[in-house]
Amino acid sequence: xxxxEDALAQELVSIVGKEWVVTERxxxxxxxxxxxxxxxxxxxxSNLILVKPxxxxxxxxILKTANQARVPVFPVGGRTGLVGACVPTEPGVILSLERMxxxxxxxxxxxxxxxxxxxxxxxxxxxxxxxxxxxxHPGDEGAQVGGLIATNAGGVRAxxxxxxxxxxxxxxVVLATGEVLNLGGKLIKDNAGYNLLHLVIGSEGTLCVIxxxxxxxxxxSEHSVTVVVPFNGRHEALQAVxxxxxxxxxxxxxxxxxxxxxxxSAAHLNEKWPVQAGRAQLLIILNAESxxxxxVACEKLSAACSEIGAGExxxxxxxxxxxKVLRIRSNIYTALKPQLVDILDVTVPPSNLxxxxxxxxxxxxxxxxxxxxxxxxxxxxLHVHVMKEEGKASDYVAKVKKEIYEAGVRLxxxxxxxxxxxxxxxxxxxxxxxxxxxxxxxxxxxxxxxxNILNPGKVIT
Amino acid sequence: xxxxEDALAQELVSIVGKEWVVTERxxxxxxxxxxxxxxxxxxxxSNLILVKPxxxxxxxxILKTANQARVPVFPVGGRTGLVGACVPTEPGVILSLERMxxxxxxxxxxxxxxxxxxxxxxxxxxxxxxxxxxxxHPGDEGAQVGGLIATNAGGVRAxxxxxxxxxxxxxxVVLATGEVLNLGGKLIKDNAGYNLLHLVIGSEGTLCVIxxxxxxxxxxSEHSVTVVVPFNGRHEALQAVxxxxxxxxxxxxxxxxxxxxxxxSAAHLNEKWPVQAGRAQLLIILNAESxxxxxVACEKLSAACSEIGAGExxxxxxxxxxxKVLRIRSNIYTALKPQLVDILDVTVPPSNLxxxxxxxxxxxxxxxxxxxxxxxxxxxxLHVHVMKEEGKASDYVAKVKKEIYEAGVRLxxxxxxxxxxxxxxxxxxxxxxxxxxxxxxxxxxxxxxxxNILNPGKVIT
Numbered sequence: 001x002x003x004x005e006d007a008l009a010q011e012l013v014s015i016v017g018k019e020w021v022v023t024e025r026x027x028x029x030x031x032x033x034x035x036x037x038x039x040x041x042x043x044x045x046s047n048l049i050l051v052k053p054x055x056x057x058x059x060x061x062i063l064k065t066a067n068q069a070r071v072p073v074f075p076v077g078g079r080t081g082l083v084g085a086c087v088p089t090e091p092g093v094i095l096s097l098e099r100m101x102x103x104x105x106x107x108x109x110x111x112x113x114x115x116x117x118x119x120x121x122x123x124x125x126x127x128x129x130x131x132x133x134x135x136x137h138p139g140d141e142g143a144q145v146g147g148l149i150a151t152n153a154g155g156v157r158a159x160x161x162x163x164x165x166x167x168x169x170x171x172x173v174v175l176a177t178g179e180v181l182n183l184g185g186k187l188i189k190d191n192a193g194y195n196l197l198h199l200v201i202g203s204e205g206t207l208c209v210i211x212x213x214x215x216x217x218x219x220x221s222e223h224s225v226t227v228v229v230p231f232n233g234r235h236e237a238l239q240a241v242x243x244x245x246x247x248x249x250x251x252x253x254x255x256x257x258x259x260x261x262x263x264x265s266a267a268h269l270n271e272k273w274p275v276q277a278g279r280a281q282l283l284i285i286l287n288a289e290s291x292x293x294x295x296v297a298c299e300k301l302s303a304a305c306s307e308i309g310a311g312e313x314x315x316x317x318x319x320x321x322x323x324k325v326l327r328i329r330s331n332i333y334t335a336l337k338p339q340l341v342d343i344l345d346v347t348v349p350p351s352n353l354x355x356x357x358x359x360x361x362x363x364x365x366x367x368x369x370x371x372x373x374x375x376x377x378x379x380x381x382l383h384v385h386v387m388k389e390e391g392k393a394s395d396y397v398a399k400v401k402k403e404i405y406e407a408g409v410r411l412x413x414x415x416x417x418x419x420x421x422x423x424x425x426x427x428x429x430x431x432x433x434x435x436x437x438x439x440x441x442x443x444x445x446x447x448x449x450x451x452n453i454l455n456p457g458k459v460i461t
Numbered sequence: 462x463x464x465x466e467d468a469l470a471q472e473l474v475s476i477v478g479k480e481w482v483v484t485e486r487x488x489x490x491x492x493x494x495x496x497x498x499x500x501x502x503x504x505x506x507s508n509l510i511l512v513k514p515x516x517x518x519x520x521x522x523i524l525k526t527a528n529q530a531r532v533p534v535f536p537v538g539g540r541t542g543l544v545g546a547c548v549p550t551e552p553g554v555i556l557s558l559e560r561m562x563x564x565x566x567x568x569x570x571x572x573x574x575x576x577x578x579x580x581x582x583x584x585x586x587x588x589x590x591x592x593x594x595x596x597x598h599p600g601d602e603g604a605q606v607g608g609l610i611a612t613n614a615g616g617v618r619a620x621x622x623x624x625x626x627x628x629x630x631x632x633x634v635v636l637a638t639g640e641v642l643n644l645g646g647k648l649i650k651d652n653a654g655y656n657l658l659h660l661v662i663g664s665e666g667t668l669c670v671i672x673x674x675x676x677x678x679x680x681x682s683e684h685s686v687t688v689v690v691p692f693n694g695r696h697e698a699l700q701a702v703x704x705x706x707x708x709x710x711x712x713x714x715x716x717x718x719x720x721x722x723x724x725x726s727a728a729h730l731n732e733k734w735p736v737q738a739g740r741a742q743l744l745i746i747l748n749a750e751s752x753x754x755x756x757v758a759c760e761k762l763s764a765a766c767s768e769i770g771a772g773e774x775x776x777x778x779x780x781x782x783x784x785k786v787l788r789i790r791s792n793i794y795t796a797l798k799p800q801l802v803d804i805l806d807v808t809v810p811p812s813n814l815x816x817x818x819x820x821x822x823x824x825x826x827x828x829x830x831x832x833x834x835x836x837x838x839x840x841x842x843l844h845v846h847v848m849k850e851e852g853k854a855s856d857y858v859a860k861v862k863k864e865i866y867e868a869g870v871r872l873x874x875x876x877x878x879x880x881x882x883x884x885x886x887x888x889x890x891x892x893x894x895x896x897x898x899x900x901x902x903x904x905x906x907x908x909x910x911x912x913n914i915l916n917p918g919k920v921i922t
Contacts, residue, residue, distance in 0.1 A: 108812035154650050179897045186810035188840040189615050189878035194902045198659030219709040248680040248750045289709045292753035349647035351569035379649040417650035429654055436640045441655045443908040
C-alpha cells in the first residue's frame with residue numbers, strides 16, 4: 001500500500017461507518033484463509049483492513065478510494081474455495097459483502113435477485129419456501145452468491161442442469177473505478193453486444209466485484225430418488241455412465257466413488273454407507289415431474305447398469321435417507337482433509353475419464369504414493385487427492401501433480417474444471433494455456449482493472 | 462483497401478487456388494446480402510473478392526494477408542441473418558467457409574465436432590442418423606454452424622434447452638493475425654481462466670473467425686406432441702405461459718401467434734392452420750423420454766390452460782402433422798416479408814411480455830400503422846413487424862422503432878434478444894447501453910482485432 005494504513009482506514013470508516021471496518025488482525029482471522037488444504041494454502045499478507053459495506057454505493061466508494069490510492073482489494077465470499085482465490089496475499093483491503101444478503105424471489109419469471117452476500121444456504125431455503133428449486137449445489141452451503149458466480153461453481157448436480165454459468169442471467173458489478181454496470185437482466189435471451197456477463201462469471205474477483213445477481217430457478221420437483229450401484233471395477237462403472245446418458249435418462253448427479261473413501265467418510269460422520277459390494281460405485285440422483293417419469297427413468301437406469309454386469313442397486317427414497325447418502329459423499333473431502341496436501345479437479349471429455357483414472361493409478365504406482373480419487377463422473381470431472389506421505393521427501397507433490405495435469409491435458413482436458421485457478425494454479429494455467437490466449441486474458445484484465453487492484457496475483461499474472 | 466485489388470486477389474489465389482477466388486461481381490451476388498428485409502438491408506460495397514478456403518490453415522493465411530494489408534474481411538455463413546451482420550459493407554474480402562463442412566459425431570461424449578461451414582440441415586440430419594438430437598432450431602436450415610455460434614442463434618426450441626450458447630463447448634477460432642486458438646473442448650466443466658469462448662459466441666464475426674466447434678447433443682426423444690391452444694385474448698395466453706412453466710412442465714417451445722398472421726402464413730404455403738378459435742393462440746411443443754411422461758405433461762398443460770379459460774386444445778401427434786404446424790409458424794416471416802420494412806426482436810423479462818405487447822399496440826394506434834406481432838412467449842422474445850404503409854411518409858419507421866425499443870428497455874429488456882446487432886442496430890445498441898459497458902466492448906474489439914479488419918462496422922463502432 002502506498003497510502004498510510006491509518007489514512008486508508010479512516011477513509012473506509014467514513015464510507016461504511018466505524019463498526020464495519022476491522023483493523024485488528026485477531027478479529028479478521030477467518031477472513032485470511034479459505035478451505036484450501038493447509039500444505040498448499042497461500043499465506044495472508046500483513047497490513048490488512050477488513051471492510052463490510054451494506055450497499056452497492058458503499059462498494060463503489062470503497063473501490064474508487066482503493067483505486068485512487070492503488071491499494072489492492074480482495075473480495076471475499078464464504079471462503080469455501082479450494083485454490084486460495086480469495087486469500088488476501090498482499091497488503092490491502094479485504095472486502096466482505098456478507099451484510100448484503102437480500103433475496104427477492106420472482107415467481108412470475110422463475111428467477112431470484114440475490115445480493116452477493118446471501119449464502120447458498122439462504123438461497124436454497126428461500127427457493128424452497130417459494131416452492132422453487134435452485135439446481136446447482138457446489139457443496140458447502142456457507143458459500144455466498146458472489147463467490148458462486150465469481151468461481152462459476154459446479155458441484156454434484158451439474159449433469160442435468162449445468163454449472164452456475166447456466167443459471168446467472170444478470171449481474172450488477174462494480175468496476176475498479178467504482179463505476180457500476182448492470183449486465184444482462186431477467187432475460188432468457190440477450191444478444192445486445194459482446195457478452196460481458198459471461199466474462200465476469202468465473203473471473204474469480206479479478207475483473208470486478210459482483211454485488212447482485214439475477215439467477216434462474218426451476219419449479220420444485222417433488223419426485224426424486226437416489227440410487228447407489230456397485231460395479232466390479234472402474235471401467236464398468238464409467239461405461240455405465242455413458243449407457244445411462246445415451247438412454248435418455250438425465251440424472252441430476254452421477255458420482256463415482258470407491259469403497260475406501262466413502263466408508264472413511266461414513267465413519268467420520270458416524271454413519272454407515274448403504275452398499276458394500278463392488279470395487280467401484282455410482283451414486284445417482286434422479287428427479288422427475290411425476291412418479292411415472294421417475295419409474296421409467298429408474299427402469300432405464302437399471303437396464304443400462306445391468307448390461308454392464310452391475311450388482312444390485314440400492315435405492316434411497318425418503319428425503320432423510322437421500323440426504324444421508326449425499327452427506328456422506330459430500331464429506332469425503334472433510335474426512336480426507338487432515339491427511340491431504342492438495343485436491344485436484346482436472347476435467348477431461350467424459351469418455352476419457354477411465355483413461356485419466358488409469359493414468360493416475362500409474363502415477364501413484366510410479367511414485368509409491370496413495371492418490372484417492374472420486375468425482376463427477378457425468379461431467380468428466382475427477383478429484384484426485386494428493387496425500388501426506390509419512391517419511392517421504394516432499395518433492396513428490398510437485399512431480400505427481402505435474403504428471404496428472406499433463407495426463408489431463410493430453411486427454412483433451414483442462415487443469416481445472418471446477419475449483420478455478422485462484423492463487424495456487426496460476427503457474428499451471430500458464431503452462432497449460434496457449435501464449436496468445438494468455439495474452440488476450442491479460443489484455444482483458446488490463447482493460448477492466450488497469451491498476452491491477454482487484455485480487456492481484458490470482459488467475460492470470 | 463490500400464493494396465491493389467489485383468495484387469490481393471493473386472495472393473488469395475496462391476493460398477486457396479484459382480478456383481476458389483471469385484472477383485466477378487455477377488458470381489458473388491448471393492454473398493452480398495442476407496435475409497434482412499430489403500428496406501433496411503445494408504448495401505454491399507464495391508471492390509469485393511470472395512474467397513472459399515478448405516482448411517483452418519488457409520483461413521489463417523487469408524487473415525494474415527488481409528491483416529498485413531489492412532483489408533477488411535467479412536466472414537459469411539448461410540446468410541440467413543436479419544440484421545445485415547454478414548453483409549460486406551466496405552471494399553474487402555468475403556470469407557465463406559462453405560467448403561469446410563465436416564461433421565464428426567461422438568456418441569460416447571454426446572457431442573459433435575462440426576466445421577463452421579456445415580449447415581444446420583447437415584447437422585440435424587447427421588444427429589438424427591446417429592440417434593441423437595441437436596435442440597436449437599433457429600429457423601432456416603441453410604444457416605451454417607459458424608454463423609449459428611457467431612450470432613448465438615435462438616429460435617423456437619429455446620424454452621427447454623436454451624440458445625446456442627448453452628450448446629457450444631469448444632471452438633477453434635482464427636484471430637485477425639492468423640493465429641489459431643482452441644477454446645474449451647469436449648468438456649462439460651471448464652474453469653481454466655477467463656472464458657474467451659463465451660466472448661466469441663455472439664460476437665458476430667467481429668472478434669475472430671470460427672472455423673470449428675464442439676457442440677453438445679442429446680439422445681433423441683422418441684415422444685413428442687404439438688399442441689395449439691386458443692385463448693380469448695393476449696393476456697390470457699401469456700398468463701397461461703407462466704402457469705405452464707410454474708407447473709413444472711418445460712416445453713421445447715411456447716410460441717405466441719395471432720390468427721391473422723398464422724392464417725396468412727398457412728395460405729402462403731397452401732395449407733390450413735388447424736385452429737380458428739381465439740384472438741390469441743399458443744403453439745406448444747412437448748417432448749419426453751416416455752409416453753407416460755408425455756401424458757403427464759399434457760395433462761398439466763391442459764389444466765394450466767383451462768384455469769385461464771382457454772378453448773379446446775388441438776393436438777398434432779404424427780410427425781407429419783407436427784412438422785406442418787411448425788412449418789406454418791416458421792413461415793410467418795416469409796409470408797409477411799413482401800410488405801415488411803423491419804423485424805424487431807426486443808426481449809423483456811417473460812412476465813413483462815404482455816406489457817410490451819400493450820405498448821406496441823399503443824404505438825401502432827398512435828402512428829396509425831399495423832404492427833403484427835408473434836414471438837417466443839416462453840422467452841419474453843417478441844417479434845414486432847414494421848410494415849410498409851401505403852401512402853405514408855416513411856419517417857414513421859424510425860419513430861415507431863425508437864418507441865418500441867424504449868418500451869422494451871423500460872420494461873427491463875434489451876433491443877435484441879435473438880437477431881443480434883449486425884449492421885443495422887449499432888446505433889440502437891449505443892443508445893441503449895451504458896457508456897462504460899460500450900467502452901469495455903470497444904476495448905475488447907481492439908484487443909482482438911487492433912486493425913479493425915474483422916467485419917468492420919458491425920456490432921460496436
